[in-house]
């Protein structure tokens with residue numbers, strides 16, 4: 517997600533400096549080339565060697581370090597950066613930048629860069645709410661600096677309130693969003709994710725192994741790329757993605773109702789949810805007792821939501837670009853092609869869920885992408901985040917042809 521991106525991670529002096537280590541790990545894992553600049557105070561909390569080891573790059577600590585300055589000095593870092601992330605950002609650094617002060621490696625480099633700068637503040641609640649700090653933040657926001665707000669909680673100083681550094685995951689997400697192409701700006705994308713549950717009685721249900729990871733990865737990627745995203749999700753353990761309107765459902769019938777009620781105005785619909793094909797004909801209102809050696813549950817067919825969308829009368833308009841998924845254990849290409857045609861889709865993402873590292877409840881996937889015009893391509897095994905972007909790349913290219 518961040519390959520070929522050079523990110524400068526500024527670390528200031530605060531107890532939250534240890535969280536910058538996890539942030540660095542997330543950035544490097546996503547492929548970024550990260551160069552760390554530590555203030556003098558930051559080095560009181562963490563040794564530079566930790567960041568050096570994890571970034572595989574020298575850590576910059578002093579403005580007048582002659583060797584480092586000759587090889588990759590502050591101007592060079594400032595020029596080569598795609599993004600600056602300052603986490604934790606103290607009231608001190610924000611005050612200095614707001615006042616144009618450049619008296620150490622971090623402040624001089626920020627002042628010299630044309631790259632976007634994202635601050636993740638962390639400080640005592642009274643410092644955070646102090647009008648001087650708030651004025652400085654507002655001034656920097658007006659000048660185009662970005663902020664990932666702190667959260668409320670118990671602060672290291674013992675106070676309760678706002679000022680706690682937000683999670684490394686949230687800062688990572690903000691960084692990826694800043695760097696993403698905004699090629700879905702102005703588009704509304706509906707995504708379904710997760711399993712459905714079809715209740716047998718108050719304690720039992722029929723479902724499947726879907727974790728929602730694939731659909732949620734698509735929702736996050738579409739939002740980063742500028743889309744308005746509507747996520748219709750079955751029961752999952754995943755947190756609601758920031759900036760995405762998430763509607764929770766349980767059964768296939770509920771998902772059907774929500775999708776149909778909200779599809780008008782969507783430019784793209786991606787159905788990554790693993791919808792139960794059948795539901796019990798009768799849901800017992802009491803727990804079914806264990807009486808016999810065997811039991812029978814009569815099942816009836818659920819509405820096929822995707823097929824319903826494919827058959828929708830779109831009048832003279834092209835209607836939403838329809839993307840289905842196909843979860844197969846055999847005959848991947850043939851079965852997926854059949855679904856593509858029968859459900860009148862523009863594109864289908866076929867995954868062989870019997871393969872290791874693919875399909876249900878893992879962080880990776882491998883998909884065969886098939887298109888209405890007969891073309892196809894194999895994604896290879898990759899993270900679900902990367903596959904989400906690959907799928908969206910194809911959708912953006914197809915939308916441009918409409």
Ligand code: PMT
Pocket residue numbers: 709710711725726727728729730731768787788789790791792793818819820821822823839840841842843844855867869875876877878
């Ligand atoms: O959630 P994860 O753990 O990350 O796992 C990801 C995944 C395996 C669930 C995902 O990659 C996937 O394959 N999703 C589709 C699963 C599925 O239901 O496949 P299917 O071949 O049975 O259905 C074909 C298409 O019709 C799907 O887009 C499905 O959403 C849709 N469908 C199916 C039945 C139904 N009643 N209504 C539908 O809309």
